[in-house]
Amino acid sequence: MSVTVRVPAKVNVQLAVGPARPDGFHDLANVFLAVSLYDRVTATRAESLRVTCEGPDADQVPLDRTNLAARAAELLAARYGIAPDVHLHIAKDIPVAGGMAGGSADGAGALLACDALWGTGASRAELLDICAELGSDVPFSLVGGAALGTGRGEHLTELPLGGTFHWVFAVADGGLSTPAVYAEFDRLTPAAPAPAASPGLLDALRTGDTAALAGALANDLQPAALSLRPSLADTLAAGTAAGALAGIVSGSGPTTAFLVKDAEAARSVAAALVASGTCRTARTATSPAPGARIVPA
Ligand SMILES: C[C@@](CO)(OP(=O)(O)O)[C@H](O)COP(=O)(O)OP(=O)(O)OC[C@H]1O[C@@H](n2ccc(N)nc2=O)[C@H](O)[C@@H]1O
Numbered sequence: 001m002s003v004t005v006r007v008p009a010k011v012n013v014q015l016a017v018g019p020a021r022p023d024g025f026h027d028l029a030n031v032f033l034a035v036s037l038y039d040r041v042t043a044t045r046a047e048s049l050r051v052t053c054e055g056p057d058a059d060q061v062p063l064d065r066t067n068l069a070a071r072a073a074e075l076l077a078a079r080y081g082i083a084p085d086v087h088l089h090i091a092k093d094i095p096v097a098g099g100m101a102g103g104s105a106d107g108a109g110a111l112l113a114c115d116a117l118w119g120t121g122a123s124r125a126e127l128l129d130i131c132a133e134l135g136s137d138v139p140f141s142l143v144g145g146a147a148l149g150t151g152r153g154e155h156l157t158e159l160p161l162g163g164t165f166h167w168v169f170a171v172a173d174g175g176l177s178t179p180a181v182y183a184e185f186d187r188l189t190p191a192a193p194a195p196a197a198s199p200g201l202l203d204a205l206r207t208g209d210t211a212a213l214a215g216a217l218a219n220d221l222q223p224a225a226l227s228l229r230p231s232l233a234d235t236l237a238a239g240t241a242a243g244a245l246a247g248i249v250s251g252s253g254p255t256t257a258f259l260v261k262d263a264e265a266a267r268s269v270a271a272a273l274v275a276s277g278t279c280r281t282a283r284t285a286t287s288p289a290p291g292a293r294i295v296p297a
């Protein structure tokens, strides 16, 4: 018997970052939006814990116990006093180390799949608790849609969304390390103010107003990502020159996200980005997208 779960990627439409806390994390006002790029995690009973991965970036995914899918299975099994004997297969479509929470998606997906496979019957609150232990972004991968993350991003308030948003993602060569980007933020921002969500941005999401959302996109980690990867400025310029309403680094990067008017604009901006030679590839997607869901057999 197997259980497959589909989990979305995310883009941060606002990422307000406060000063470093004593525990090394940063308080955030993190406005997450799930987008229609998905990983699939399949859990199958096995003799022991094993992870495999397929997809264009599969060679960049660790297959040992550091994989967030493996860690999710271990945490759930430990809580219920069972052996984490499961084969987790990841069909990876989310760019790796790209600031789109692919590892977090696999953690949330494995958790939901193992819960169903083992019949542990964990409550939603318990699952969210385990997600937060796995990583700051993992609870959002379970929930999907749109949400404001506070604390280190793990405390979620779901947000209403009034329409469909169209996106183009320019995927860069290689990844950026999230801790390195936060460290660069600290170096560049000696006195960061307390983070707060922008009322205008939340209104734009609620009313589905693409032009207003384009004007409100904001990422405090963008200067740090650009400092570590200056060539991202060329990608941002190429996307806006091609007709995107706005461009932004996705989370800690190096993927850049472009908000566009409609599906046709998405196709032409994606083609122009690839032709510009400033990215490895470009993907189109829409919001909203649901959180982790079991795929019917
Ligand atoms: C920046 C964001 C934006 O959504 O995601 P990515 O763009 O990398 O996907 C997140 O804050 C990343 O969340 P996630 O990748 O889950 O981070 P974690 O595993 O919890 O932490 C990894 C490291 O990132 C830094 N970190 C993370 C979250 C936070 N609020 N403050 C931090 O300083 C810390 O150095 C921490 O050790």
Ligand SMILES: Nc1ncnc2c1ncn2[C@@H]1O[C@H](COP(=O)(O)OP(=O)(O)O)[C@@H](O)[C@H]1O
Residues within 6 Å of the ligand: 060, 061, 062, 066, 067, 068, 069, 090, 095, 096, 097, 098, 099, 100, 101, 102, 103, 104, 106, 107, 175, 176, 178, 252, 253
């Ligand atoms: N299932 C997974 N998929 C991808 N990366 C993973 C996974 N589990 C652990 N990792 C590690 O997490 C790092 C960050 O990857 P990812 O979650 O894709 O990016 P980001 O944190 O930028 O959103 C990778 O470099 C990899 O070492």
